[in-house]
Amino acid sequence: MAICIWRGDAQSVAQVDRVTVDNVEIGDQFTLTINRKTVSYTATAGTPANVYQGLSAAIAAAAIAEFPMATSVAATDAQAAHLRLTGPDAGTPFIITEATINGGNAEVAVDVVQSGGDGVNMIQQIRLPAGLTGGTFTLSFEGQTTGNLTLDESAADVESALEALSNIDSGQVSVSGPDSGPWLVEFIGTRASSTQTLLTGNGTNLAGQSVGVATTAAGQPGDNHRLTISGTQALGETASIGFYLLPNEPDSTGSGTVASLHTDAQWLNLLAHVYGLSSSASLSMVRTTSTTATTRTYTIEVEIVAEKAGQAVLAPTVARSSISGLDQDAVVDSTTFSVGGNSTNEVQVVTLPGNPSGGTFTLTFQGQTTANLNYDQSSSDLQTALEALSNIGSGDVSVSGDDGGPWTIEFTGSLAGTDVGQMTASGANLTGGSVAISTVQAAVAHQNEQVLLTMSASVTSGTFTLSYDSSESSGIAYNATSASVKTALEGTSSIGSGDVNVSGPAGGPWLVEFTGSLAGQDITVITSDGTNLLGAGTQTIGITSLVSPTGPGHWDNAQNWSTGSVPADGDTVILEASDRPMLYGLDQSSVTLDALIIRASFVGSIGLPQVNQAGYLEYRDTHLQIGASDVRIGEGLGNGSERIRLDLGSVQTDVVIANSATPVRLGEYAIELLGTHASNVLRVYRGSVSSAQYAGQSAVWGTLQVGYADDPIGDVQLLMGDDATLGDVVVHGGLVTCFANAGSDITSMRITAGSVTLGGTDGLSQLDIEGGSLFYQTTGTLGGNAVVGGSGTLSFQGDLRSKTVTNAITCQADAANVLDPQGVVADLSIHFQSTSRFPELGTNFTAARS
Template identity: 30%
Template sequence: MTLKVWVGGAPAVAQSEKYALPIDIEGGQIMTATIGGKSITYEFPSGPIRKNVAAAFVNLWAATTDTVPEFAQVDISDNGDGSFTLESETPGMPYFVTILIGDGTNEKQLVTMQGTITGGTFTLTFNGQTTDPIAYDASAATVQTELEALSNIEVGDVDVTGVDGGPWTIEFKGNLADTDVSLLDYDDTLLEATNEQQTITLASCSGGTFALTFDGQTTDPIAYNASAATIESELEALLGIGAGNVSVSGSGPWVVEFVGTLRGTDVDQIMVDGSNLTGVLAASIAETTPGGNGVNERWLTDIVSSTSSSLATNFRLTGNGSVSSGTFDVLIVVDSTTIMDLDDIPYDVTIAELQELIEAELASYSSGRYVNCVAVRGTVSANGTTGSGQLSDGDNVSINLSTGIGINGGTVAVTVDSTGLAGGTYSKTNPGTIGWSSDWLTGLSSFYLTVGGESTDDLDFSSTAAQIVTALEGLSTVGAGNVQVTLSDESYSKAILIEFIGDLANQDTGMTVVMDSNATVVNKFTTKVLNGAGGTSEVQTLSIAGGPGSGTFALSFDGVDTDLLDYDSTAEEIETALEALPGIGAGNVSCSGGALPGSDVVITFAGSKAGLDIDPIVVIFGVTEETVKGGGDPTVDVQTTQTILTKTVIAESSGPNDWNTDGNWDTLEKPVNADSVLVPDGDDILYGLDQSDLTLALLHYTATATQMGLPRRDENGNIEYRDRHLKVTAAEIIIDSNSQLINIDVMDSSPTIEVLNSGSGRDGEYAVQIIGENSANTASLLVLSGNVGVAKGPKEAAYLKTITQRGGQLWIGQDVGLEDVERTGGQFHSDRTSINGTLAI
C-alpha cells in the first residue's frame, strides 16, 4: 500500500482527435455530432465526395458555436482529405463527443442469435447491470421488458423491435437519447445447439474394407459389414475426435452423431475411402480431351491528376518464326534499380503465360509492390492489333510499364538475352523514361470506372481492391463474381489491373474499360492487356465395364462427393449431380451420351471451366452425407448499427485538474488499487473523475479550498454534461476540509464515511455531495460538522445502513435507502416520509 498525495500543477495538454469519413458514404445519410445531449446534424448531398462533406460539416460546426456552448468548447479544422480534427479550446479541459452516421440521432444496437440454436437462455448486461435469463426465442417485447427492469434503464429508455428469436434492434431513447451508450454485453453459455449427424453409406459391394478420414487423420481398415460399435471405436481413436465424442448407430448405412466435446459443433465432413472394397462396379473416368489455353480478358488502367509527366512507357519484344526451341532471358532496370530479372523463359511462351511469369517475378520485389505495374499484350506483325499469339510464330509482344513500379522517375533499360534460343533470336525496342511528379494528387480525390458503356459512382482515391470490385459488380455489364482487381500500392497514382472471371472468364467480352475522374486536370492511361480466349474445353468420359445389372457408385471433385448414383444413370442425372458440387457449379459442365452402363457419358467442361486444364473427376465407392448440421457455437452477437467514423487520438486531455495525469501526484504516478489518497490544498480536481475500476484503502480529504467535482451548472449557467462526482471504491472516506464542493460516488461499495468538517457550499449546492447504491447494505455515514447532501439531485440515489449525526447540516434525498439514524445534534432534513416506519426527523 502506498500513500499518494494530490498536488496538481501538471502542464495542460489539449485533447485532440482526428475523425475520418468512411469511403462508402451515400447521399441522404445523416451525420450527427452530439455533446452533452446537444446535437448538430448534416445530410449528405447526392453523390457525396468525402472531402466536400467534411468541409461542409466543419462549416456547420463552426456556425453552431455561437448558439451551442458545448460546441464552442471544441475547435474544429478541415484536413482537406475527407477528415477533420477536433481540439479542446481550453487545454486540460476534456470534451466528450459522439459522431454517428445513420438515419437518426439515437444509438441503435442489433442483437443477433448465431448458430443453429434449439433451446436455452441468454442474458444481456448494460453498464454492469444484468438481465434475468431470456429465452432464445423471446419476443421483442420480452427483451424490452427485461432491459427496462435494469436499475440503469428506465421504462421508455429503450425501444426493441424484431421477430421472435431475433434479430432484435434496440434503440436507446428517453434518458438515453442522443447518447453514445456502452455496447451491450451478453452471456450465451446456456444456449443449446443441434448435434451434427453424418450418415456413411457404401456403394454396392460384396466384401473388402474401407477407411474413414476426419481432420486429416485416417482410421485402420474397416470391414465392409462392420458393426456400429466397431466404427465408433475406430473414429474415437482419431486425434481429432477422441473417446466419448461420437455415437454411431445402424448397420450400414451408419449414422455418426457428434457428442461430448463436439456437441453442438459444426464439424468437418468424414471422408470415405472405398478403394479396397470388392464386388463394386467397374466404373472409371478417362480424360479424352485435355483442356487448356483459355485466357481471361485483362485491362490495365492508371490515372493521376498532373499532366506534367508521362504515366507509362513501353518496349516491344520482336518475335521470330525461325526460333524452334530453347529459352531466353529479360532484364529490366530503372536507373540503377533492377525491377525484373526473368530467366529461362520458354521460346514458345504465350502472352498469358508471359504475363503470369512477369507477375510472379515482380511479386518477389518489395512484397508484391510491383505486381500489377507491367502489362503484356501481343501484337500481330507489329500492326497494333491485340492478339494472343507467340513470339515463336513471329508475333510481337508489347510490355507496358506504369507509374506503379514505384520508381520516382527514371530511364528504363531492357536487356534481352537470346543465346539460349535455337534457330534465331528475339530482339527489343528501347523504352523511354517514366515520369513522376509530387503534385500528381492535386485536385484528384475520386475516380470512376466505365465498363461496356456503364459507369460506377465516384470512388475515393484511397479505395481498396475489394471496394472497387463491389462497385464493378454493381454494373449490369459485369455482375457479381465476374471481376477481380489488383492495385499498385503507390499513393501518387492509381494503377488498377482488372481481370474478368466467372461468367466473363475465358472469352473476349467485347467491352471497353475506361478509368476517368471528374477532376479538371487528369492524365490517364488504359490498355487491354490480354484478349480473352475460350481455349480448348476439357472432356472426361465416364464408363462402366462388364454390363452389370445393378449397383451404385459416386463421383468426387475437388474433395466433395456426389450422392450415390445408380449403375444405369443417364447423362442428365450425371450432369445434375456434378453441377451440385461447389467445385463445378451450375452451367459449368455439359454431359451427353449414356445411359450407363451400355453407353459412356461424355463430360464436357463449359462456362467458367471452359478453356481450363481440369483435375480429373474421381470414381468413389462410399459417401458421407451431413444429415443434421451441427449448430456451430451457439452465441449472441451485439453490434452498433450506426456507421461510426474512424477516430484517431492525437492527444489525450491532461492538465493540473485531471486525476488521471501522473504529474499531479507527489509520486508522479496516479493511484492504483490498495493505495491511500490524501488531498490537501492544490489545484481543483475537476476531470478524470471516473475511477470506477479503482479500489482505495483510504480517501482522506483535508484541503481548505481545493474542490473535487463539477457543479451542476457551469459558469455560463449550462447544465454540466461531464462526470460531476469522483467515482471510486474506498474502504474509508474521511473529509476534514473547508472546501465548498466535494462530490463523491461510492457506486456499489460500502465505505465508512466520516465528514468532520466542510465548507458551507456554493451556488445553492451542498459542500459535500454523496451518491451511490451498494448491495452489501453496510455503508455508514458519520457527520460531526459541515454541510452534507445525500442523493439530493435529480435521479440520484444512495443506500446507507446507518447515519450518525453529531452536528452540521444534513439533507437526505427521496431515493435514499436508510435503515437507522442516530442524532445528538445538528440539523437534519429528509425528503423521505419515514425511516424504518418512524417519522423522519
C-alpha cells in the first residue's frame, strides 16, 4: 500500500451555497440555521426576490460569527434569482439548514415564461489574425466565393464583394467596421430575423502574424529560513547560559556548544556548521537582552540570507548545555518562525493565435534572439533553441506542449524562483492563417408573450380575478377550464376577441399566449387577486451546494498528499517537517490505515478546538475520524504539535506517544484521543494527553501504560475523562487524573512512580503500588488484594465520601503509607509486613479500625 505524506498546500476554494424559495406569500417566514443560531425573515411581498433581499439584510444585521456572507442575486438569462451564501474564509466549510412557517394566503402566481417582442437579425463577425503584413483572403457563402480581398478593405468594399455573389442579393447584407476589420455582417431584407449559414474564410495567402507571449506565473524567490533562540536565567546569576546546537540538516558539518557571553562571530561560525553552510556570511543575526524584576533573557534571531536563502531548511535542535561552569538552571528554547522555501518558478506561454500554415518565428529573451523556429515546432526543439542562447543554460528551461503550440515554458535550474521578465517574439515570416468567422448575434423570430398562471397547491374553493392594463376580469373559479380563463380575459376592455390563447387543465396551471393585435409585443404585466380564494399556499426553501469548500487544510483534497490521492485502506500516513494544519474533511471513518505517524517535526494542528476562535462552540467535526492499526505521535526531533485530536473509532489500535508540544489553550491537552475497541493500547512517555475529556465523548483502553523520558513527575500530564473505560493500567511516572465515571471498574492498576488521582464512581479490582502516589477519591469499591510497598502512598484524603475496601490492604516496609485521617473507609484493615513502625508489635501484624 502507499506511503502518503501530508503536504497541506492545495489551493483554497470558498464554499458557495445557493438558497432558493418557492410559493412565497406575504406573511411566510423563512429561517436559516447554523450551530443552533437562526436568522429569520417574514415576507412582505409575495416574491422570492423579497425573501432573498430580506434574508441577506437580516444576516448582515445579526453579525453572527458562524454565518457566511449572504448576497441577494438578481435573475439573469443564465440563472434564476437566488440567495448566495459564500464562506467567510477560503476553504472553511459551514453547515446550514432551513425551515419555513406558513403565514400567507392563497394566490394565483403569474410568471412570464416568454417575453414578447420583434425578431432579431443574425450578425456574423469576420476577424483576421493580428499582426499581418500583407497578402489576401477570400470569403465564401453557401458554396459561392468572393474575389481576393486585401488586409485593409473597407466595410463598404466587403459588403460589395458579398453582394456580388450569385446567392446574396443587394440589400440582404449590411457590413460595418473599420478598415482592416473586424467587420460585422448583418443579414437584413428578406434574410432578416432568420438563421443564416455561417460564412467561411480562406487565409492561405496571408503573410506575417503576431506571436503571443504571456506570463501565467511570475517567478518568486522563496522565504528565508528564520529561527529565534532564547535563554532565560535568574537575574543574579553570573554564569553564562550554554546553548547546545544539534543539527538536523543532512549536509551539516557538526554540532557544538555556544554561550551567551560568546561573540557574534562565534555564534555565526557554529550556526554555519549546523546549517551546513560554507560560510557564516550566509547568515544574518540580531542579539538582544531583556530583563524583568527576577530574570534575564538572551535572544538570538537568525536568518539565512545567502547560499540557502529562499530554501526550506531544517532548524537545529536547541538544548541547554551541560558543560561545567555554565548555568545549569537556565531555560533554553527555540522557535522556527519560517522554515523557508515556497518559491515559484516563472511560467510563460507562447501561442500562434492566427493558426499559420507555414513560415517561421523567433523568440527573444533579455536581448538574445533564437534562430528561426518553424510554425509547427516541437516542444523539445523549442527547448533546445532556448538553451542555445548565451543567457539560458542547459536545464534552465523546461518546455511542454503540442507541435505548433501553444508551448508552456517553465524557468528552472539557475533561473528557478526568479522573476525573469517576459520574452518577446516576432512572427513576421509566418504565412497563411485562419480567417475567424463567428456569430455575435443569433437570429430570433418574432415572439409572442407567454404567461403561466399557477394556483396555490392547497386551494379548495373560491374565485380570483386577473388584471391587464388597468382592466380587471370578472371572477374566475379556482377550478376553471382554460376556455373559461380565455373568456374572462377577452371580457376585459384591454383584450379583444382573438388576442389570447389559453391552454392547460381545469384548475391550472394555465398558459396564456398573446396573439392577434397583441402578437410580437412586450406585454404589460398581468396581475392577480386571490383574496376570495380559500386555502393556504405551502412555501418551500431549498439549499443547493454550488461550490464545495476545500484548501490546504482539507484531508480529503488529493492535492494535499504526496501521492496525489487521498489515503485509503492499508496506506501509511506520515506527517512531518510541516506547519500546515489539518482542519476539515476529517470524517474518514470508513478508512483503516496500516499506520498513522505524526512526527515531532510536524508542528501544525490536527482537528478543530472545542471552542472556535470567534467564541462559539464548534459544531463541525473537531477530530480526525480514522481507523489505524498503529499510531505513533511525537517521535524524532522537533517541538511537536500543540493540537492533535483523533477519533480512532472501533478499529483496534496501538497508540504510542513520545512527545507533544504545550497545549495551545488553557484547559486543553495537546493530544486528545477517542476510540472504542476493547483491546486498544495507549502508551505515553512524554506530553500533554487526554481521552474522552468532554461530555458525550467515550474511549476504551484495554491497556494503558504511562512512562517518562527524563522527569518521572513532569514529563506526562494525562487526563482520562468521565466515559473513559480502563482495563490494565501501569503508571511509571507522570501526573495522571481519571474522572472514572464510565460505569465499569478498572481491571488493575500498578504504580511505581508519579501521581494518580482516581475520582468519580468507578471501582478498582486490583491495586499494586511500588512507588509514587494514588489519591483514591472515587466511591467505587477497591477490590482484590491491594498492596502498597516501596515508597508508595495510598491516600483516601481529599474526598469525604464513604469508601469501601473489600480486603485488608497489605503495607510493606517502613516507607510505604496508607492515609485515611478522615476515616472515610469505615472498615479499614491494614496488614503490615516487614515494618519497624511498632517494634513492640513485631514486624508483621494487622491493624483494623474499630
